[in-house]
Amino acid sequence: MDLARRFDVTPSAMAPPDEERHPAPAGKRRKSRAGLAFIAPFGALFALVFIVPILYAAYLSLFQDKLVGGTTFVGFANYGKLFRDPQFWDGVGRVVRFTLVQVPIMLFFSMALALALDSMRVHGTRFMRATIFLPYAVPAIVSTLMWGFLLGVKYGLFGSLNRALGTDIDPFAPGTTLISIGLMVTWAFTGFNMLIFYAALKAVPRELYEAAAIDGANEFQVVRAIKLPALRGSLVVTIIFSIIGTFQMFNEPQILPTMVAGSGVTTFYTPNLYAYNLAFTGSQQGYAAALALVMAAITIAVAYAVQIRGLRNASHQ
Amino acid sequence: MRLSRKVRLLSAALVPMFALAACSGGGGGGGGAAGGGDEQVKLTVWSWDGTVERAVSGFQAANPNIKVEVVNAGSSQDEYKALDNAIQAGSGVPDLVMFEYFAVPYFAIPGKLTDLGEFGVEKLKNDYVPAAWGDVTVNGKVYALPSDYGPSAMFYNSATLKKAGVDKAPATWDEYYEAAKKVHALGGDHYIAQDTGDIFFLLSLIWQAGGRPFTVNGNKVHIDFTDEGTTRAVAFWQKMLDEGLVNTKITGWSDDWNRTLNDGTLATQTMGGWLTSTLPERAPKAAGDFRVALMPQWRQGDKVGAENGGSSFGIPAAAGHKDAAFKFLEYFTHGGGLSSRVDAGAFVPNTSVLESEAFQSKANKYFGGQKVGAVLAEASETVGSGWQYPPFFEWARSIYGDIASPFYTTGKVKLAEILEQWKQRCIQYGNEQGFEVD
Numbered sequence: 001m002d003l004a005r006r007f008d009v010t011p012s013a014m015a016p017p018d019e020e021r022h023p024a025p026a027g028k029r030r031k032s033r034a035g036l037a038f039i040a041p042f043g044a045l046f047a048l049v050f051i052v053p054i055l056y057a058a059y060l061s062l063f064q065d066k067l068v069g070g071t072t073f074v075g076f077a078n079y080g081k082l083f084r085d086p087q088f089w090d091g092v093g094r095v096v097r098f099t100l101v102q103v104p105i106m107l108f109f110s111m112a113l114a115l116a117l118d119s120m121r122v123h124g125t126r127f128m129r130a131t132i133f134l135p136y137a138v139p140a141i142v143s144t145l146m147w148g149f150l151l152g153v154k155y156g157l158f159g160s161l162n163r164a165l166g167t168d169i170d171p172f173a174p175g176t177t178l179i180s181i182g183l184m185v186t187w188a189f190t191g192f193n194m195l196i197f198y199a200a201l202k203a204v205p206r207e208l209y210e211a212a213a214i215d216g217a218n219e220f221q222v223v224r225a226i227k228l229p230a231l232r233g234s235l236v237v238t239i240i241f242s243i244i245g246t247f248q249m250f251n252e253p254q255i256l257p258t259m260v261a262g263s264g265v266t267t268f269y270t271p272n273l274y275a276y277n278l279a280f281t282g283s284q285q286g287y288a289a290a291l292a293l294v295m296a297a298i299t300i301a302v303a304y305a306v307q308i309r310g311l312r313n314a315s316h317q
Numbered sequence: 318m319r320l321s322r323k324v325r326l327l328s329a330a331l332v333p334m335f336a337l338a339a340c341s342g343g344g345g346g347g348g349g350a351a352g353g354g355d356e357q358v359k360l361t362v363w364s365w366d367g368t369v370e371r372a373v374s375g376f377q378a379a380n381p382n383i384k385v386e387v388v389n390a391g392s393s394q395d396e397y398k399a400l401d402n403a404i405q406a407g408s409g410v411p412d413l414v415m416f417e418y419f420a421v422p423y424f425a426i427p428g429k430l431t432d433l434g435e436f437g438v439e440k441l442k443n444d445y446v447p448a449a450w451g452d453v454t455v456n457g458k459v460y461a462l463p464s465d466y467g468p469s470a471m472f473y474n475s476a477t478l479k480k481a482g483v484d485k486a487p488a489t490w491d492e493y494y495e496a497a498k499k500v501h502a503l504g505g506d507h508y509i510a511q512d513t514g515d516i517f518f519l520l521s522l523i524w525q526a527g528g529r530p531f532t533v534n535g536n537k538v539h540i541d542f543t544d545e546g547t548t549r550a551v552a553f554w555q556k557m558l559d560e561g562l563v564n565t566k567i568t569g570w571s572d573d574w575n576r577t578l579n580d581g582t583l584a585t586q587t588m589g590g591w592l593t594s595t596l597p598e599r600a601p602k603a604a605g606d607f608r609v610a611l612m613p614q615w616r617q618g619d620k621v622g623a624e625n626g627g628s629s630f631g632i633p634a635a636a637g638h639k640d641a642a643f644k645f646l647e648y649f650t651h652g653g654g655l656s657s658r659v660d661a662g663a664f665v666p667n668t669s670v671l672e673s674e675a676f677q678s679k680a681n682k683y684f685g686g687q688k689v690g691a692v693l694a695e696a697s698e699t700v701g702s703g704w705q706y707p708p709f710f711e712w713a714r715s716i717y718g719d720i721a722s723p724f725y726t727t728g729k730v731k732l733a734e735i736l737e738q739w740k741q742r743c744i745q746y747g748n749e750q751g752f753e754v755d
Contacts, residue, residue: 067427067708068536068751121601154566154573174726257718261513261568262726266719280398281715 060292078290087268102182103242109190114197118133133191140251147184148259174264193238200234236310240303247299271295357642359384361411365392368663383641410635412642417628418452419706425455426708431632433459436643448700449666453629462650466590466666467626468696470519475585476606486610493613497562508564508582514721524623526550535704538754542736551732558730566632591623595684596670602648605685607693622699
């Protein structure tokens with residue numbers, strides 16, 4: 001869930017690009033060279049830290065590393081093997097299922113909280129905002145350890161709850177571990193998404209509310225007709241970030257097995273974890289690189305599908 | 318599992334185990350022979366064993382033309398990875414590198430380690446316990462020198478056993494089984510041991526019972542979990558699991574594990590001797606209750622042990638200063654620098670240390686004044702020899718949990734089936750990696 005942190009999301013980032021408002025006249029094309037010079041610093045850095053590593057990974061993925069015989073060129077054999085690898089698809093299936101359930105729930109909470117804060121009917125808005133956002137600032141490693149203790153059945157809080165109620169629920173059994181991870185992720189990222197929604201709501205012009213008040217709209221109608229449509233753009237962004245984040249899930253399944261027995265977390269629990277284990281304990285760097293690239297392609301495809309669909313719907317408004 | 322093993326090794330290496338009485342403080346006298354010429358040599362040593370540092374000053378004093386720099390390049394697989402990268406890149410290869418025993422073949426077989434035979438290392442053979450020497454020998458050649466050791470021993474909570482009506486430590490696995498029933502009868506939370514798929518424990522049982530499931534010969538690896546010793550060990554532990562005498566809910570090195578060790582509900586731990594230094598940190602409340610004994614035996618009157626952990630140092634084939642590297646290697650694992658490391662807490666497989674009066678007679682307060690060193694020395698010297706690890710063991714142990722955990726979580730553990738699936742995965746992986754595995 002780390003990628004989202006690299007993006008600085010502000011309402012202005014969601015505004016339509018300037019070019020649409022001021023299309024450049026065809027005659028001014030000549031000047032584009034000066035433009036190139038301006039983007040060169042960014043371009044160089046982008047190539048260095050983004051394009052080059054990807055190309056290098058693509059290059060690596062064409063080789064097989066063997067303990068005996070060293071590294072050999074194998075063409076696309078790693079990709080062929082990957083598509084037939086049940087462990088890889090097991091991991092992909094898991095993050096897809098996870099995304100389908102966890103993301104809607106988390107975004108629902110985020111949106112509800114943003115609307116509540118924006119309603120001006122709660123006291124201590126600033127305090128609430130900071131508090132809800134706070135879990136995002138807790139490193140995933142720390143939060144996993146913390147939740148591990150909270151949900152532990154032997155000595156944790158959950159154990160006491162079980163004893164008090166006479167139940168026998170284990171949050172870290174193979175069937176329930178994913179739900180527990182969902183809880184951790186939701187806890188950590190609800191505040192982050194709420195902030196995006198809240199920023200979008202703050203950008204709504206006050207005149208719209210005044211007009212609504214003059215028309216005699218009640219609070220519910222204001223939410224439906226003004227606030228929810230205003231959130232559509234940021235909803236697309238939050239969905240994309242969440243998909244990218246969950247597809248990259250790593251910290252939680254990496255740490256849990258050291259804390260609890262029988263959590264059902266395998267070395268291929270998520271695609272990222274699998275890639276890590278392939279590269280660092282199986283010394284199969286080529287195969288791991290192929291996996292990483294395929295995962296990137298899947299993530300980009302899904303994110304684009306969401307974006308295109310989201311934007312088309314938005315333009316229908 | 319990854320974290321836990323690091324913890325074991327680190328604690329084995331770093332925490333003072335037996336503050337040996339007397340003995341030299343400054344690393345002993347120089348071994349005499351000064352470095353080959355006047356040329357200044359700078360050695361780079363990769364080690365996550367903190368005691369190696371202790372031998373440096375003594376060595377430099379005796380060899381003024383050699384400068385030693387000890388670097389922690391990560392533990393275990395982090396370090397192996399860094400070494401692999403350095404070898405591949407052809408630069409930055411250190412002169413001396415620390416390896417766990419099971420990692421030696423991984424580097425030795427592809428020719429990445431120097432055969433120490435050229436330094437006449439054979440003559441040191443009898444100064445180490447036989448099994449440790451076997452650990453650094455691959456296909457008849459010696460590629461490293463043992464630097465620390467993990468003879469398996471049984472740590473038992475004598476108070477818990479007494480409460481259960483077991484007055485002396487179980488000496489055979491049959492007695493252990495009877496004791497397990499008595500311990501469990503104390504109440505549902507009481508168990509004699511825990512197991513959630515600990516491959517190192519299971520292998521130490523097999524090792525002790527005489528099973529040798531891995532046979533390595535050059536690039537050929539043969540895996541067989543059906544030999545007599547393996548079958549006996551597996552059948553025994555299967556019985557323990559089937560009868561619910563083992564706690565399968567608590568994983569070693571977790572917080573839960575600490576608590577059960579503290580409150581005495583886990584009665585024994587059969588683990589490497591390094592637990593001597595870890596246990597007091599993990600279970601401070603059980604101070605005075607724990608004792609150490611040899612592993613229970615398969616036959617009354619036998620004295621056979623097994624290994625669980627330990628490491629060694631070797632010289633990469635691409636190292637720049639092999640002569641100087643060997644000189645330092647010999648110094649801190651065998652020669653004048655050994656005692657300073659032992660003072661700092663290293664547990665070594667050198668017979669000169671294990672048989673010394675100072676080591677054997679030191680009473681350990683945490684263990685109720687027991688002379689722990691004497692027990693561990695005996696455990697070291699009785700380790701069964703001839704054990705081999707496959708060169709891809711690092712990978713193999715990492716996926717063992719994937720196979721074992723579904724069995725453990727459903728409560729229907731079938732060890733033989735787990736091992737069979739493990740073997741199949743190993744065969745597939747090993748052959749992909751260019752070995753001939755069957």
